[in-house]
Amino acid sequence: GAGVSQSPRYKVAKRGQDVALRCDPISGHVSLFWYQQALGQGPEFLTYFQNEAQLDKSGLPSDRFFAERPEGSVSTLKIQRTQQEDSAVYLCASSSHRDTTTEAFFGQGTRLTVV
Amino acid sequence: AQSVTQLGSHVSVSEGALVLLRCNYSSSVPPYLFWYVQYPNQGLQLLLKYTSAATLVKGINGFEAEFKKSETSFHLTKPSAHMSDAAEYFCAVSEILGGGFKTIFGAGTRLFVKA
Numbered sequence: 001g002a003g004v005s006q007s008p009r010y011k012v013a014k015r016g017q018d019v020a021l022r023c024d025p026i027s028g029h030v031s032l033f034w035y036q037q038a039l040g041q042g043p044e045f046l047t048y049f050q051n052e053a054q055l056d057k058s059g060l061p062s063d064r065f066f067a068e069r070p071e072g073s074v075s076t077l078k079i080q081r082t083q084q085e086d087s088a089v090y091l092c093a094s095s096s097h098r099d100t101t102t103e104a105f106f107g108q109g110t111r112l113t114v115v
Numbered sequence: 116a117q118s119v120t121q122l123g124s125h126v127s128v129s130e131g132a133l134v135l136l137r138c139n140y141s142s143s144v145p146p147y148l149f150w151y152v153q154y155p156n157q158g159l160q161l162l163l164k165y166t167s168a169a170t171l172v173k174g175i176n177g178f179e180a181e182f183k184k185s186e187t188s189f190h191l192t193k194p195s196a197h198m199s200d201a202a203e204y205f206c207a208v209s210e211i212l213g214g215g216f217k218t219i220f221g222a223g224t225r226l227f228v229k230a
Contacts, residue, residue: 004158031215040124042205042220043159050215091158093218103149104218106158 002026004107006092012113013082021077021110025094032075033104034067035091043091049075082114117142117210119189121221129229134178134193136224138206141187147209148189149218150180154202162204165189176200201228 005024013019025032031050035043036059045059051072060066064082069075079086089111093104122137140146147166151159163174170182180191189206206221 033217035220040223042222045217045219048215048217055215056217093159103161103164106151106160108156108158 004092004094004105006090006107006110008110009108010111010113012115015083015114016081017114018078018080019082019112021079021090021092021112023075023077023092023094023107025073025075025092026096026105027073029094029096029105031095031097031104032069033093033095034075034077035093036061037089037091037109039088046077046090079112082112084114087112087114117144117146117208117219119148119206119208119219119221121204121206121224123224124222125225125227127227127229128196130198131195134191134196134200134226136191136204136206136226138180138189138191138221139187140189140206140208142208144211148180148182149207149209150174150178150189150191151205151207151220152176152202153205153223159205162191196226196228198228198230201226 007022034046037043047057047067049069064080067077089109091109093106095104118141120139149164150162153159163172165182173179178193203223205223207218209216
C-alpha cells in the first residue's frame with residue numbers, strides 16, 4: 001500500500017477486555033516495529049519483527065502483551081485483560097531495510113482508551 | 116545503550132523567528148540520528164537523518180540539523196518559523212539489535228508558533 005495503515009484508529013475497551021490492534025505495513029517492507037506512546041511522551045519501543053521473526057520483544061511491558069506477524073506482512077498487537085495504564089497510542093512502523101540508517105515509516109496509530 | 120535527550124518540552128517562537136530545538140545523544144558507537152515531526156492525531160514523519168555522510172543535514176520544510184561530535188549534539192534549526200511548523204518534534208537514534216535495529220526516541224519538544 002501507499003503507507004502504513006493501522007486499524008482501528010480509536011478503540012475504547014473496558015478494563016479486563018482483550019483487544020487486538022492491526023498493522024498493515026508498506027508492501028515489501030522487511031522490518032516492522034510497534035511503539036507505545038503515552039500522552040505527552042515520546043514513542044517507547046515495544047517489539048520488532050524482521051519478516052515473520054520477532055527479533056526483539058524486550059519492550060513489551062507485561063505478559064499480557066504479545067505481537068505476531070505470521071506471514072511476514074500484517075502484524076497484530078494483542079493486549080489481554082486490559083488495564084487503565086495500557087491507555088496510549090500504539091504506533092506501528094515499517095522499514096525496507098535491516099540497517100540502522102534507514103528511517104521507519106509510521107502509521108497514524110491506534111488510540112486505546114481503557115475505561 | 117544509546118539514548119537521546121531533548122532539552123525543553125515546550126518551545127515558543129514568533130512567526131518568522133529562528134527555531135532551535137535541542138537534542139543531545141549518548142552513544143558508544145557512531146550514531147545514526149533522526150528528527151521526526153508529529154502533527155496532531157498523526158503518525159511520525161521523518162524530517163531529516165544523519166548517517167555520517169555530512170555533518171550538516173538538510174531536511175524537508177526548510178529544517179536542518181548539525182551533528183557535533185564534540186558536543187554530542189544534533190540540534191534542529193529553521194531560520195524562519197511558519198505557523199504550519201507548530202507540532203511535536205522528536206529526536207531519535209538507531210540502536211543495533213541482534214539481527215536488526217530499533218529506533219529510540221526522545222521525549223519530544225512541542226513547538227508553538229505565535230502570530
